[in-house]
Amino acid sequence: MSTFRSILDGIRELGLSCMGSPRSRTRQLAALRKLDAHLLKDIGLTPEQVQRGLPRRAAPANEAPRQAPLVEMRRPSLNR
Numbered sequence: 001m002s003t004f005r006s007i008l009d010g011i012r013e014l015g016l017s018c019m020g021s022p023r024s025r026t027r028q029l030a031a032l033r034k035l036d037a038h039l040l041k042d043i044g045l046t047p048e049q050v051q052r053g054l055p056r057r058a059a060p061a062n063e064a065p066r067q068a069p070l071v072e073m074r075r076p077s078l079n080r
Contacts, residue, residue, distance in 0.1 A: 029053055 016024040032040070032050045040047055 013025055017026055021027070029050070032045070035050075037047050040050060
């Protein structure tokens with residue numbers, strides 16, 4: 001099933017590239033490669049990941065996944 005999925009993904013990417021779509025992975029990767037290191041850090045990527053073309057979900061094995069920050073939800077207080 002994974003090879004069928006990869007074939008479909010390849011066909012989709014080929015179609016997006018041929019149409020010049022901004023949703024194409026190759027266009028997105030080219031745009032990422034033009035960004036500075038501090039901008040890449042803001043979105044959680046390293047320049048090495050961008051140069052190798054690694055997707056964000058493929059974190060190196062030695063790094064622990066980041067936990068989402070906790071958000072404290074409070075009711076707005078009424079000042080009377």
